[in-house]
Amino acid sequence: MSTRPIVAVPPEALRIVTFDAAMEASIAELLPRYPTRRAAVLPVLWLCQERFGWISPGVVRAVAARLGESPAFVEGVVSFYTMYQTAPPARYVLQVCTTLSCAWCGGRELVAHLKERLGISFGEKTPDGMFQLVGVQCLGACGTAPVVQINDDYYENLDVAKLDAILDELAGRS
Amino acid sequence: MPKLTIDGHEVEVAAGTNLIEAARAAGVAIPYFCYHPYLTVVGQCRICMVEIAGQPRLALGCATPAADGMVVKVESSERAREAREAVMEFLLANHPLDCPVCDQAGECLLQDHSMREQAATFATHMLETRRTFPGYERRLIGPHVVQNQNRCIHCSRCIRFTREISGTAALTYKSRGNSTFIDTFDGSAFDDPMSACAADVCPVGALTVREVRFRKRAWKLRSTPSVCPGCSIGCNVFIDHHERVVYRFTPRENPAINATWLCDHGRFLAESLNEQAYLDPQHRSGGLAVRVGWGEALAGIAAEIRSAGALRVVASANLSNEELFLARELFGRHFKGEIAVPVAPGEPRKMRNGRGEWLHATDPHPNSTGARRLGLAVVDGEGLSRFLYGGAGLTLILDAGAHPFLASPEALQLLRVGTTIVWARREHPAAHAATWLLPTPSLAGNEGTFTSSTGAVQRFAEAFAAPGSVHRTATGAMSPTCPTIASPWGPPGEARPLWVVLTALARALGVAALDLASPADVFAAMVRKDKAFAGLTWETLGGRQPHESFRERQHVG
Ligand code: SF4
Ligand code: SF4
Ligand code: FES
Ligand code: FES
Numbered sequence: 001m002s003t004r005p006i007v008a009v010p011p012e013a014l015r016i017v018t019f020d021a022a023m024e025a026s027i028a029e030l031l032p033r034y035p036t037r038r039a040a041v042l043p044v045l046w047l048c049q050e051r052f053g054w055i056s057p058g059v060v061r062a063v064a065a066r067l068g069e070s071p072a073f074v075e076g077v078v079s080f081y082t083m084y085q086t087a088p089p090a091r092y093v094l095q096v097c098t099t100l101s102c103a104w105c106g107g108r109e110l111v112a113h114l115k116e117r118l119g120i121s122f123g124e125k126t127p128d129g130m131f132q133l134v135g136v137q138c139l140g141a142c143g144t145a146p147v148v149q150i151n152d153d154y155y156e157n158l159d160v161a162k163l164d165a166i167l168d169e170l171a172g173r174s
Numbered sequence: 175m176p177k178l179t180i181d182g183h184e185v186e187v188a189a190g191t192n193l194i195e196a197a198r199a200a201g202v203a204i205p206y207f208c209y210h211p212y213l214t215v216v217g218q219c220r221i222c223m224v225e226i227a228g229q230p231r232l233a234l235g236c237a238t239p240a241a242d243g244m245v246v247k248v249e250s251s252e253r254a255r256e257a258r259e260a261v262m263e264f265l266l267a268n269h270p271l272d273c274p275v276c277d278q279a280g281e282c283l284l285q286d287h288s289m290r291e292q293a294a295t296f297a298t299h300m301l302e303t304r305r306t307f308p309g310y311e312r313r314l315i316g317p318h319v320v321q322n323q324n325r326c327i328h329c330s331r332c333i334r335f336t337r338e339i340s341g342t343a344a345l346t347y348k349s350r351g352n353s354t355f356i357d358t359f360d361g362s363a364f365d366d367p368m369s370a371c372a373a374d375v376c377p378v379g380a381l382t383v384r385e386v387r388f389r390k391r392a393w394k395l396r397s398t399p400s401v402c403p404g405c406s407i408g409c410n411v412f413i414d415h416h417e418r419v420v421y422r423f424t425p426r427e428n429p430a431i432n433a434t435w436l437c438d439h440g441r442f443l444a445e446s447l448n449e450q451a452y453l454d455p456q457h458r459s460g461g462l463a464v465r466v467g468w469g470e471a472l473a474g475i476a477a478e479i480r481s482a483g484a485l486r487v488v489a490s491a492n493l494s495n496e497e498l499f500l501a502r503e504l505f506g507r508h509f510k511g512e513i514a515v516p517v518a519p520g521e522p523r524k525m526r527n528g529r530g531e532w533l534h535a536t537d538p539h540p541n542s543t544g545a546r547r548l549g550l551a552v553v554d555g556e557g558l559s560r561f562l563y564g565g566a567g568l569t570l571i572l573d574a575g576a577h578p579f580l581a582s583p584e585a586l587q588l589l590r591v592g593t594t595i596v597w598a599r600r601e602h603p604a605a606h607a608a609t610w611l612l613p614t615p616s617l618a619g620n621e622g623t624f625t626s627s628t629g630a631v632q633r634f635a636e637a638f639a640a641p642g643s644v645h646r647t648a649t650g651a652m653s654p655t656c657p658t659i660a661s662p663w664g665p666p667g668e669a670r671p672l673w674v675v676l677t678a679l680a681r682a683l684g685v686a687a688l689d690l691a692s693p694a695d696v697f698a699a700m701v702r703k704d705k706a707f708a709g710l711t712w713e714t715l716g717g718r719q720p721h722e723s724f725r726e727r728q729h730v731g
Contacts, residue, residue, distance in 0.1 A: 057360040060360070069343070070343030072343060072345060072346040075346060076346030076348055076357075079349050079350075080348075080349070
């Protein structure tokens, strides 16, 4: 299984964020692709999430300063999208599709099973910090419903048994 | 210049004017919530929809420029009326409808529009319970602004204000759709230097001003056009008052100076207008101060001036042009006195005008430019101290608040040496060194003009007469004192504007040319005499053009 765990940088370390040379290089590469610096807010935030695991207020401030926007504006953008994590996420973020095709093809059972097995509801993390459950709208893979996205990877054509095997495998990793 | 017809009224407007402003010019009111004449047009609220002949779809009044030959229907269009009703249903679906306990009531665009279309039923198709924002109903988001998110109609005026005008970009939408709310970065304090303007532009009661809310219902307030005394920029304000108490300043539109904005510093000076530490003229002899009537005071002061060997006058950049002119003519020209106008250093203040340019204050006085244009000697603190060391028989301090140096022990020592006459309103140590102490009213009790740093001569009107000040000869006996008015700031006093006292002194001293009956007369004399004022007429001075009150009130929100 290839799914990479998320390594979230702890809040203390993200209070004041400065971008290192590698990060600056990635940003510099991104910027020419956008008509304005403001238009690059989303991809730069995405870079940050990949790098730090989540978007802390410190990250927001750094992105705002880098792109010449106000921190309030950048934070507003972050809050608009569900895919930006605004608190340190679990190692594995399970985004379960709750939209029509998946719901019909067994998605509802998956949701019920996940909630029971993990003992958490949507928006929560397991106490050991391994799993986080997020209910999302159509992931665009209706043809292979039901679908769960774990971190960056799609798991398709699922049923409860397959999902359990995946979770066992992930939980078994250190 | 496009010529168009709106609800049957023909009107010609400048190219680029939108339909809301064109309709206003034609005397037709197109309702709006998100549109503001000094913010970018976003077309967000959809209440301004109108029908344009020949166009299949309704158009937005805020985002459609007037075009030649257009035939626009607002009230006369059934489709537009239906659209407005639908928008109102949408906006009211989640609105708490708590007008009775909302401080915006009376100056709320949403309420006004509901009232205007009373005939509408505003039926709702909503079955769900109202969306609320627990914890965001009474939240202090900065030093001056209180948020009630339940009332927000998501017009983004407040956000645009911070992005486009104050430049802090401190406010933002958070979350999305139905749960969108207004917030600052990381919940930090909304300490924008113009923060209260965000509450001004908020068309509803979602943002209100902490200092003012719940102190007086909006419909009780009377508005008197005036000029902010906070700095040399001279923003145009309304003094909002009720029963001789000042409650607030609200911005009064002036595209050349403050558009529709005020800085927090200036805005919150309003409260200080209620301070009146000195109520009666006082005479001090042998260390004992006794209250005297104006008649006695004027006679006594006239005698002091006549017998003075040398006369020194500390004027003030807080005085009106008329008062400075009277002081110059009376004390300078007729009695050969020396006059200095001290100007204090001020905190840097700036204001964005209607063209988007920043104006910067040179000092914390409303009329330093006027003093210079009248040819008076403007001095700094050091100059003032040298002036006072100059030594003279009689010293007149026309405004104790003219400069902080006047309150220093050094200055007080100097003032104690000769005879000193002090005009003051707020508690001031120089009052204790004065042989004669004369109470002046605040800006709210005076009338005149200030010259702004850009050179605009702007009139301010008297909000309420200080009790007894209606007759300039001010004999006390003629004062219509009104004991039935119980002001929370104490009993009605005998404060007289300086121009009243100076013209009365002119009469007592036999200077008939300055025995003038009103600030308008003084102004006319000044226009005749001073090139800087040539060509101006009192009636048409900046700030007193007839304003269309609908616009004034509606866009301020
Ligand atoms: S708080 Fe007021 S100004 Fe800001 S978006 Fe809401 S209704 Fe508009
Ligand atoms: S900028 Fe000056 S004149 Fe304008 S509101 Fe502020 S203090 Fe008053
Ligand atoms: S409905 Fe689940 S992927 Fe489209
Ligand atoms: S959409 Fe025109 S005023 Fe809001």
